[in-house]
Amino acid sequence: MSEPRSTAQHRHRRSRTALAVGVPLALTAAGTFAYGGDLGVLGSTALQASAATAAAPAWAADTADGFASVNSLGQNGTYGGRGGQVVTVKTQAELEKYATATQPYVIVVAGTIAMNPVGKEIKVQSDKTIVGRGTAGHIVGGGFFLGQGVHNVIIRNLTIRDAYQGIWNDKDHDFDAIQMDGAHHVWIDHNDLRHMADGLIDVRKDSTNVTVSWNKLSDNNKTFGIGWTENVKTDITIHHNWIRETEQRNPSTDNAAHAHLYNNFLEDAPNTSIGSSYGNYSRGSTKMVLENSCFQGIKNPVIKDSGATIVQRGNVFSGTSGRNESGGSAFDPKAYYPYTLDRAADLPSILTSGAGPRGSIGTAAVSTRAAAATTLTVAQDGSGQYRTVQAAVNAVPANNPSRVVIAVKPGTYRELVKVPSNKPHVTIQGTGGSRKDTTIVYNNASGTPKPGGGTYGTGGSATVAVEADDFQARNLTILNDFDEGANQNIKDQQAVALRTAADKVFLDGIIVSGDQDTLLLDTASKDRLGRVYVSNSYVIGNVDFIFGRATAVVDKSVITLKKRWNGTSAGYIAAPSTAANRKGFLIANSTVNGDVSAGSFHLGRPWHAGGDASLDPQATVRNTSLSNAIKPAPWTDMSGFSWKDDRFAEYKNSGAGAGSASSDRPHLTDAQAANQEVADWLAGWTPSAS
Numbered sequence: 001m002s003e004p005r006s007t008a009q010h011r012h013r014r015s016r017t018a019l020a021v022g023v024p025l026a027l028t029a030a031g032t033f034a035y036g037g038d039l040g041v042l043g044s045t046a047l048q049a050s051a052a053t054a055a056a057p058a059w060a061a062d063t064a065d066g067f068a069s070v071n072s073l074g075q076n077g078t079y080g081g082r083g084g085q086v087v088t089v090k091t092q093a094e095l096e097k098y099a100t101a102t103q104p105y106v107i108v109v110a111g112t113i114a115m116n117p118v119g120k121e122i123k124v125q126s127d128k129t130i131v132g133r134g135t136a137g138h139i140v141g142g143g144f145f146l147g148q149g150v151h152n153v154i155i156r157n158l159t160i161r162d163a164y165q166g167i168w169n170d171k172d173h174d175f176d177a178i179q180m181d182g183a184h185h186v187w188i189d190h191n192d193l194r195h196m197a198d199g200l201i202d203v204r205k206d207s208t209n210v211t212v213s214w215n216k217l218s219d220n221n222k223t224f225g226i227g228w229t230e231n232v233k234t235d236i237t238i239h240h241n242w243i244r245e246t247e248q249r250n251p252s253t254d255n256a257a258h259a260h261l262y263n264n265f266l267e268d269a270p271n272t273s274i275g276s277s278y279g280n281y282s283r284g285s286t287k288m289v290l291e292n293s294c295f296q297g298i299k300n301p302v303i304k305d306s307g308a309t310i311v312q313r314g315n316v317f318s319g320t321s322g323r324n325e326s327g328g329s330a331f332d333p334k335a336y337y338p339y340t341l342d343r344a345a346d347l348p349s350i351l352t353s354g355a356g357p358r359g360s361i362g363t364a365a366v367s368t369r370a371a372a373a374t375t376l377t378v379a380q381d382g383s384g385q386y387r388t389v390q391a392a393v394n395a396v397p398a399n400n401p402s403r404v405v406i407a408v409k410p411g412t413y414r415e416l417v418k419v420p421s422n423k424p425h426v427t428i429q430g431t432g433g434s435r436k437d438t439t440i441v442y443n444n445a446s447g448t449p450k451p452g453g454g455t456y457g458t459g460g461s462a463t464v465a466v467e468a469d470d471f472q473a474r475n476l477t478i479l480n481d482f483d484e485g486a487n488q489n490i491k492d493q494q495a496v497a498l499r500t501a502a503d504k505v506f507l508d509g510i511i512v513s514g515d516q517d518t519l520l521l522d523t524a525s526k527d528r529l530g531r532v533y534v535s536n537s538y539v540i541g542n543v544d545f546i547f548g549r550a551t552a553v554v555d556k557s558v559i560t561l562k563k564r565w566n567g568t569s570a571g572y573i574a575a576p577s578t579a580a581n582r583k584g585f586l587i588a589n590s591t592v593n594g595d596v597s598a599g600s601f602h603l604g605r606p607w608h609a610g611g612d613a614s615l616d617p618q619a620t621v622r623n624t625s626l627s628n629a630i631k632p633a634p635w636t637d638m639s640g641f642s643w644k645d646d647r648f649a650e651y652k653n654s655g656a657g658a659g660s661a662s663s664d665r666p667h668l669t670d671a672q673a674a675n676q677e678v679a680d681w682l683a684g685w686t687p688s689a690s
Contacts, residue, residue: 062154062431063077063078063079064077064078064079064154064185064187064189064211064433065211065213065237065337065339065433065434066211066213066236066237066239066260066337066339066433067208067209067210067211067235067236067237067258067260067336067337068185068186068187068209068210068211068237069211069337069433070209070235070336070337072184072208072209072235073151073184073185073208073209075151075152075184075185075209077185078152078153078154078185078186078187078209078211079152079154080104080106080127080128080129080152080153080154080187081104081105081106081107081127081128081129081154082104082106082129083104084103084104084105084106084127085104085105085106086105086106086108087105087106087107087108088108088110088133089107089108089109089110089113090109090110090111090113091113092113092114092115092116095107095109095113095122095130096122098128099122099123099124099125099128099130099144100122100123100124100125101125102125102126103127104127104128105127105128105129106128106129106131107128107129107130107131108131108132108133108137109130109131109132109133109136109137109138109139109158110133110136110137111136111137111138112136112138112140113138113139113140114140114141115139115140115141115142115143115163116141118141118142118163118165118175119141119142119163119173119174119175119197120141120142121142121143121144121145121175121176121179122142122143122144122145123145123146123147124144124145124146124150124153124155125150126149126150126151126152126153127151127152127153128152128153128154129153129154129156130144130153130154130155130156130158131154131155131156131157131158132156132157132158132159132357133157134157134357134358134359135159135357135358135359137157137158137159137357138158138159138160138161139158139159139160139161139177140161140162141162141163142160142163142175143160143163143175143176143177143178143179143196144160144177144178144179145176145179145180145181146178146179146180146181146183146186146207147181147182147183148181148182148183148205149182149183149184150180150182150183150184151183151184151185151186152185153183153185153186153187154186154187154189155178155186155187155188155189155191156187156188156189156190156191157189157190157191157357157358158191158192158357159191159192159193159194159356159357160177160178160191160192160193160194160196161177161192161193161194161195161196162194162195162196163175163177163195163196163197164195164196164197165197167197168221169221170197170198170221173197173198174197174198175196175197175198176196176198176199176200176201176202177191177193177196177199177200177201178193178200178201178202179199179201179202179204180202180203180204180205180207180210181204181205181207182204182205182206182207183207183210184207184208184209184210185209185210186207186209186210186211187210187211187213188201188210188211188212188213188215189211189212189213189214189215190213190214190215190355190356190357190358191215191216191356191357192215192216192218192356192357193215193216193217193218193220194216194217194218194219194220195219195220196220198222199220199222199223199224199225199249200217200220200222200223200224200246201217201223201224201225201251202224202225202228203224203225203226203227203234203236204225204226204227204228204229205228205229206229206231206233206234207234208233208234208235208236208257209235210234210235210236210237211236211237211238211239212224212236212237212238212239212241213237213238213239213240213241214239214240214241214351214354214355214356215241215242215355215356216241216242216244216355216356217241217242217243217244217246218242218243218244218245218246219245219246219274220245220246220247221246221247221248222246222247222248222249223243223246223247223248223249223250223251224238224243224249224250224251224252225249225251225252225254226251226252226253226254226256226259227252227253227254227255227256227283227284227286228254229254229255230255231255232255232256232257232284232285232286233255233257234255234256234257234258234259235256235257235258235336236253236256236258236259236260237260237261237333237337238251238259238260238261238262238264239260239261239262239263239264239339240263240264240342240350240351240354240355241264241265241351241355242264242265242267242351242352242355242356243264243265243266243267244265244266244267244268244269245267245268245269245272245274246274246276247274247275247276247277248276248277248278249281250266250276250278250279250280250281250298251280251281252281252283253280253281253282253283253286253288254283254284254286255283255284255285255286256286256287256288257287258287258289258330258331258333258336259282259286259287259288259289260288260289260291260333261280261288261289261290261291261293262289262290262291262292262293262333262339262341263291263292263293263341263342263344263347263350264293264294264347265293265294265296265347265348265350265351265352265355266279266280266293266294266295266296266298266301267296267297267298267348268296268297268298268299269297270297275299276297276298276299276300277299277300278298278299278300278301278303278322278323279295279298279299279300279301279302279303279320280293280301280302280303280310281303281304282303282304282305282308282309282310283304283305283308284305284307284308285307285308286304286305286308286309287308287309287328287330287331288304288308288309288310288311288330289310289311289330289331289333290302290310290311290312290313290315290326291312291313291314291315291341292313292314292315292341292342292343292344292347293315293316293344293347294315294316294318294344294345294347294348295315295316295317295318295320296318296319296320296348297318297319297320298317298320299320299321299322300321300322300323300324301317301320301322301323301324302315302323302324302325302326303323303324303325304325304326304327308328309327309328309329309330310325310326310327310328310330311326311328311329311330312326314341314344315344316344316345316347338433338437339433339434340434340436340437345593346558346591346593349556349558349590349591349625350536350558353536353556353589354509354536354556359688374402374403374404374405375404375405375406375407376392376395376396376404376405376406376407377392377407377408377409378391378392378406378407378408378409378413379408379409379411380409380411380413381409381411383409384407384409388413388415389406389408389413389415389417389428389440390415390416390417390418392406392408393406393417393418393419393423393426396423396426397423398422398423399422399423399424400423400424400425400426401425402425403425403426403427404423404425404426404427405427405429406426406427406428406429407429407431408428408429408430408431408438408440408476409431409432409438410430410431410432410437410438411437411438411439412439412441413438413439413440413441414441414442415440415442416442416444416462416463416464416465417440417463417464417465418464418465418466418467419464419465419466419467419468419471420467420468421467421468421469421502421524422468423468424468424469424470424471425468425470425471426468426470426471426472427471427472427473427474428464428472428473428476429472429473429474429475429476430474430475430476430477431475432475434475435474435475435476435477435509435510435511436477436511437476438475438476438477439476439477439478439479440463440464440476440477440478440479441463441477441478441479441480441481442463442480442481443480443481443482443483443495444456444460444461444462444463444480444482444495445461445482445487445490445492445493445494445495446458446460446461446492446493446494446495446517447490447491447492447493448461448482448490455492458492458494458496458517458520459496459499459501459520459522461480461482461494461495461496461517462480462496462497462498462499462520463478463479463480463496463497463498464478464497464498464499465498465499465501466498466499466500466501466502466505467501467502467524468502469502469503469504469505470502470503470504470505471500471502471504471505471506472505472506472507472508472689473506473507473508473510474507474508474509474510474689475509475510476510476511477510477511477512477513478497478498478510478511478512478513479497479511479512479513479514480495480496480497480513480514480515480518481514482495482514482515483565484515484516484564484565485565485566493515493516494516494517495514495515495516495517496514496517496518496519496520497512497513497514497518497519498512498518498519498520499520499522500520500521500522500530500532500550501522501523501524501530502523502524502530503523503524503528503529503530503531504531504685504687505521505530505531505532505533505550506532506533506535506687506688506689507532507533507534507535507537508533508534508535508536508537508687508689509535509536509537510537510538511537511538511540512537512538512539512540513538513539513540513541514540514541514545515541515542515543515545515562515564515565516541516542516543516544516545517541517543517544517545517547518539518540518541518545518546519539519541519545519546519547520547520548521546521547521548521549521550521552521585522548522549522550523548523549523550526549526579527579529551529582529683530549530550530551531550531551531552531681531682531683531685532550532551532552532553533552533553533555533678533682533685533687534552534553534554534555534557535555535556535557535687536556536557537554537557537558538557538558538559538560539554539557539558539559539560540559540560540562541561541562541571542561542562542563542564542570542571543564543571543572544571544572544574544575544605544607545571545572545573546559546573546574546575546585547574547575547576547577547607548575548576548577549576549577549578549579549584549609549615551578551582551583551584551681551683552584552585552586552681553585553586553587553588553678553681553682554585554586554587554588554590555586555588555589555590555678556588556589556590557590557591558590558591558592558593559573559587559590559591559592559593560593560594561573561592561593561594561595561596561601561627561629562594562596563595563596569596569597569600569601569629570600570601571596571600571601571602572601572602572603572604572605572636573587573592573601573602573603573604574587574603574604574605574619575604575605575606575607575617575638576604576606576607576617576618576619577607577608577609577615577617578615578616578617578618578647579614579615579616580614580615580616581616582616582618583618583680583681583683584617584618584619584620584647585604585618585619585620586619586620586622586676586678586681587619587620587621587622587624588620588621588622588623588624588678589622589623589624590624590625591624591625592624592625592626592627592629592630592655592657593625593627593629594627594629596629597629598628598629598656599628599629599630599631599632600629600631601629601630601631602630602631602634602635602636603619603621603626603630603634603635603648603650604619604634604635604643604648605635605636605637605638605643606637606638606641606642606643606645606646606648607638607639608638608639608641611639611640613641616646616647617646617647617648618646618647618648619647619648620647620648620649620650620651620668620676621649621650621651621653622650622651622652622653622668622673622676623651623652623653624653624654625653625654625655625658626653626654626655626656626657626658627655627656627657628655628656628657629657630657630658632659632664632665633664633665634650634657634659634665635648635664635665648666649666649667649668649672649676650665650666650667650668651667651668651672651673651676652673
């Protein structure tokens with residue numbers, strides 16, 4: 001592989017032709033789903049209620065992962081109110097009416113509900129989904145109680161807060177955000193729980209088959225207690241939670257049969273009024289597996305009783321002190337359910353952006369268009385409507401006027417996928433518990449021979465090619481696994497995983513992975529705008545692996561640098577090919593990392609596609625953590641064009657790879673940075689899941 005590549009190699013790119021996520025995980029469903037034995041179309045069958053009836057929230061058809069997914073006690077997984085009416089509530093009376101009913105409901109909380117009296121915990125009955133609309137769903141001064149035998153409950157995307165009565169270690173007010181006494185099959189996901197009089201979450205009295213995921217737990221004395229029983233019955237999964245500024249029970253796990261804690265971020269920030277007394281505590285006869293979690297500033301981060309066990313692996317500790325214990329044998333979580341791990345070092349970035357309620361997911365759209373969304377299911381085993389993703393794309397009618405969600409069940413789909421320009425409003429959504437569960441993969445390179453003659457060219461090598469406006473992808477992996485080392489006879493080794501050549505492309509919670517030229521963000525033509533928003537995602541590669549002429553934002557994401565096929569470390573992240581007077585690439589609020597040598601990667605270089613001197617490539621990297629892999633002079637020339645003649649800059653980056661301003665490292669002024677925000681790039685478009 002030679003560098004820099006010739007203009008002829010780059011010229012292939014002009015032939016042109018995305019995400020859910022820990023991120024991580026779990027960055028979840030995007031379509032409007034119906035409720036029955038399978039996914040389908042939600043039409044006009046949602047019944048009227050005294051509260052406004054709403055179209056299904058975008059993720060209300062999701063099912064739990066972890067122990068909440070396990071078949072036991074007569075309950076096969078946790079799916080909440082799926083199959084019941086979808087109702088929107090704005091008052092305490094409405095919320096109580098549906099939460100305490102015996103029939104299933106999907107209950108959408110569409111505003112702030114102040115509980116009266118303060119401390120009231122609504123007694124939720126079985127078969128309920130309670131989900132906030134965007135970030136609007138707040139329960140203030142109270143919470144929820146799940147009593148003996150209550151099962152199949154999902155509490156999601158809510159903020160539950162402010163029952164605090166002014167006494168820090170409050171023994172008199174048992175005001176929890178969520179309390180369970182003998183419940184089973186419960187999923188608590190993507191909530192913001194804080195400032196309560198007692199615990200944020202209490203899992204008590206043999207409650208079991210519980211999963212707690214992607215929550216922000218903060219500003220409290222007692223965070224999360226598990227147990228209060230002599231029996232050893234509780235099975236619980238706790239993953240991808242951000243626990244910060246809490247003193248104790250982070251969590252405290254007493255007499256749990258199986259406690260699986262992974263990918264949690266525990267943070268005790270310095271110079272605050274709240275200090276941690278301990279982190280994860282394995283008590284009684286608990287068997288705990290603690291994996292790939294991150295502890296920052298926590299006192300006594302991991303402790304156990306003499307009769308308890310903790311198996312630790314892959315955890316990261318920074319600024320911690322006191323007890324950090326492990327010992328004994330526990331269990332293999334994969335004997336109960338599948339799961340995938342994020343790197344512990346990535347969790348601060350992943351969870352500070354991804355935990356808690358999400359404005360772009362969980363919205364309960366009430367428009368006619370949203371209600372008319374169609375869902376097509378894909379499953380390799382024949383349990384869906386189609387066996388391949390492309391077959392589902394082919395089934396979308398030309399010039400479709402409204403959203404079509406292609407819900408892809410977990411599996412590896414080795415195929416090429418193309419969404420043509422006459423099929424807008426398409427979402428491709430993995431339905432697994434993790435973005436790693438559903439993978440679309442192929443292995444064409446630019447120089448791969450085509451049937452009938454010729455080669456694919458760079459743009460034509462894409463595993464997934466999107467040419468239709470208003471496209472969305474989430475909760476899946478898009479991969480080009482072309483093997484450079486095994487194909488040294490192929491000269492042009494650019495191998496694209498995802499190519500977009502469209503406007504209003506939203507890639508949320510996905511992994512895009514390859515080597516050279518991983519993510520091609522293009523436009524339909526040089527004179528057309530093509531806006532792309534990449535959020536809560538991973539982009540992985542080594543040479544020019546985010547490139548093209550689109551106006552694109554990579555926000556709250558992880559950019560992972562890979563070594564070359566021969567084990568060397570050298571490469572470039574961005575290769576913008578921006579038209580003059582247009583925005584190029586903005587990388588913001590993200591993390592750049594990877595197992596590569598220090599000082600071996602450039603942030604980017606200017607790609608004047610086809611030798612076009614009229615282009616004005618632009619890349620801004622701001623408010624981003626840079627590893628030591630980034631060179632002190634992070635920008636470089638390309639194919640005879642100087643980066644100094646184009647638009648390359650940084651602003652308030654951090655980490656070992658960040659550096660002060662110089663002639664080789666331009667920084668934006670505060671005034672300049674004010675005009676280079678995410679909203680400036682998106683130019684009036686607000687990406688939202690639909």
